[in-house]
Amino acid sequence: MTLRTSLRNIAIIAHVDHGKTTLVDKMLRQTGSFTAHEELTDRVMDSGDLEREKGITILAKNTAVKWHDLTINIIDTPGHADFGGEVERGLAMVDAVILLVDAAEGPLPQTRFVLRKTLEKRLPVVLVINKVDRPDARIKEVVEEVENLFLDLDADEHQISFPILYASARQGWASLDVNDTSGDLTPLFQTIADYVPAPEYEEGHGLQALVCNLDASPYLGRLALCRVINGTLERGQRVAWCRIDGSIEHAKITELFITEALERIPAQSAGPGDIVAVAGFEDITIGETLADPENPIALEPLHVDEPSLSMTIGINTSPLAGTEGKLLTARMVKDRLDRELVGNVALRVLNTERPDAWEVQGRGELQLAVLIETMRREGFELTVGKPQVVTRTVDGKVHEPVEHVTIDVPEEFVGNVTTLLATRKGTMTDMVNHGTGWVRLEWRIPARGLVGIRTEFMTETRGGGIMHSNFDGYAPWFGDIRLRQNGVLVADRRGDTTGNALLDLEQRGTLFVGPGVEVYEGMIVGENARSDEMNVNPTKEKKLTNMRASGSDNTERIAPPTIFSLEQALEFIADDEAVEVTPQSVRLRKAVLDVAARHRLHKKK
Numbered sequence: 001m002t003l004r005t006s007l008r009n010i011a012i013i014a015h016v017d018h019g020k021t022t023l024v025d026k027m028l029r030q031t032g033s034f035t036a037h038e039e040l041t042d043r044v045m046d047s048g049d050l051e052r053e054k055g056i057t058i059l060a061k062n063t064a065v066k067w068h069d070l071t072i073n074i075i076d077t078p079g080h081a082d083f084g085g086e087v088e089r090g091l092a093m094v095d096a097v098i099l100l101v102d103a104a105e106g107p108l109p110q111t112r113f114v115l116r117k118t119l120e121k122r123l124p125v126v127l128v129i130n131k132v133d134r135p136d137a138r139i140k141e142v143v144e145e146v147e148n149l150f151l152d153l154d155a156d157e158h159q160i161s162f163p164i165l166y167a168s169a170r171q172g173w174a175s176l177d178v179n180d181t182s183g184d185l186t187p188l189f190q191t192i193a194d195y196v197p198a199p200e201y202e203e204g205h206g207l208q209a210l211v212c213n214l215d216a217s218p219y220l221g222r223l224a225l226c227r228v229i230n231g232t233l234e235r236g237q238r239v240a241w242c243r244i245d246g247s248i249e250h251a252k253i254t255e256l257f258i259t260e261a262l263e264r265i266p267a268q269s270a271g272p273g274d275i276v277a278v279a280g281f282e283d284i285t286i287g288e289t290l291a292d293p294e295n296p297i298a299l300e301p302l303h304v305d306e307p308s309l310s311m312t313i314g315i316n317t318s319p320l321a322g323t324e325g326k327l328l329t330a331r332m333v334k335d336r337l338d339r340e341l342v343g344n345v346a347l348r349v350l351n352t353e354r355p356d357a358w359e360v361q362g363r364g365e366l367q368l369a370v371l372i373e374t375m376r377r378e379g380f381e382l383t384v385g386k387p388q389v390v391t392r393t394v395d396g397k398v399h400e401p402v403e404h405v406t407i408d409v410p411e412e413f414v415g416n417v418t419t420l421l422a423t424r425k426g427t428m429t430d431m432v433n434h435g436t437g438w439v440r441l442e443w444r445i446p447a448r449g450l451v452g453i454r455t456e457f458m459t460e461t462r463g464g465g466i467m468h469s470n471f472d473g474y475a476p477w478f479g480d481i482r483l484r485q486n487g488v489l490v491a492d493r494r495g496d497t498t499g500n501a502l503l504d505l506e507q508r509g510t511l512f513v514g515p516g517v518e519v520y521e522g523m524i525v526g527e528n529a530r531s532d533e534m535n536v537n538p539t540k541e542k543k544l545t546n547m548r549a550s551g552s553d554n555t556e557r558i559a560p561p562t563i564f565s566l567e568q569a570l571e572f573i574a575d576d577e578a579v580e581v582t583p584q585s586v587r588l589r590k591a592v593l594d595v596a597a598r599h600r601l602h603k604k605k
């Protein structure tokens, strides 16, 4: 094997918020990679609107810096558990990782997940204890906790002897000596140079480049982000394109880009270890290989999850449609979804029997929620149906997706979790007690049973559990799963809510609207304490018999309403309900608004 000595490829991995993107920022800064304009922005890699607002990374992104005569490709990954797939993909591009651990919080569930993936891939680790500037930092303990985590994850001798740096990403320094806080990030760069292996390749081997991620350009269409493993990729070259299904096509590389800091720069060629973006392959997907046309050998494909969840997204059909947004028509919604397909290949859009609604398929609730949130910010008004699993018919029988779920929880929550998953038709397949207070549970469960489970899971484990699921094939329909025990309170007319009416309704359950809110027939205004659905009048005025009370509207006596975020609303609704989404509001409603029509439907069943 030959080494590409001028190159290092690393991914930065950690639990959410431990400072990955901040560290990348400072690495860019110290290497002078910023333009004057970029200087002014914090966490510049979090470039998406929602990323900036939620303060989290959603998509893994790569950047490259020059340090002395080294080029270092850096993949910044998301730490939020819902985007774990992005991390796995990022690991396919690198030769080592920087594991960041917050000096006060210590290793947390996602630290465990990303480290486990790293150890499975046998990648070397550089440990960075970050945020040592925190007054509550407990550096020594945290280092010990990380070492225990390595042991707990069955790391071998070789993997456990990793370099440790102490850092404040925010202040822009890292040090091998816990007492020396004076410098900059030079010790980190030096450690990368010394410890991270340079990319290895086989001299004279034909081209092999693995597609690890996708992006889109408005001019060039789909871009494949590849890591070159062997050989060279050249612009204009014809290559063999080894597809996931085993077939081989031939196509020309029309454009080739390398990354410099935050820019994609056109290049003539790329060699082993390089991370490049190429155009010319219209429907290329992750896990495919670009290879030598004379002797094409596909690389081990990355596993890509099939879309297993879908939602109906259509125009807003509520009586309040058009009062808050500006993008309202079916045409606008369809065009927008089509545009999303180019850049977001994890999605599919299908027609429904309605001309103004589409079935959008994706990999998870949060992924779809992020799309809807993005659209609402652009001015769209939408009606969104309950997340549904994507079923298949096998031998005339309906089959549904089944997920393999891995759960890590502190011992004391095993009972809660078991009850939660069992009521959703899950079966436990394995349970390992690591003797560290943490237990790993493996489950097989219909994907349907996971819809909306996160909130409950977090409650049941007091935020201490971690759950990851992977698609595990299709199995015959598991039968009914009752996800919501309670019925809802539904407004029976249009009007503004009154304090007096709400005060009455409070006796029946939890309210979702406060006083003075415009509601309509079929809108859900609360959760019934009982299991049935009830039509109510939240707009009732108080009879003017009591002179003294008539002036006040009892407003101050009503408990504040439960206001759902978009994600919570999608988790809450039942099959015959929908969420009305506008730039300003998230309202819950029955799919059929008319009380009488709903009544007739109900009787037919």
Ligand SMILES: Nc1nc2c(ncn2[C@@H]2O[C@H](COP(=O)(O)OP(=O)(O)OP(=O)(O)O)[C@@H](O)[C@H]2O)c(=O)[nH]1
Binding pocket: 014, 015, 016, 017, 018, 019, 020, 021, 022, 023, 043, 055, 056, 057, 058, 077, 078, 079, 080, 130, 131, 132, 133, 134, 167, 168, 169, 170, 171
């Ligand atoms: N005190 C202190 N705070 C830091 C340090 N590094 C990062 N932070 C803060 O930690 C928060 C999260 O930082 P990010 O860089 O977004 O964390 P991240 O790991 O990229 O988060 P995700 O991508 O969402 O997983 C921000 O408020 C940072 O300012 C540090 O060294 N010290």
Ligand SMILES: [Mg+2]
Binding pocket: 020, 021, 022, 046, 056, 057, 076, 077, 078, 079
């Ligand atoms: Mg980040």
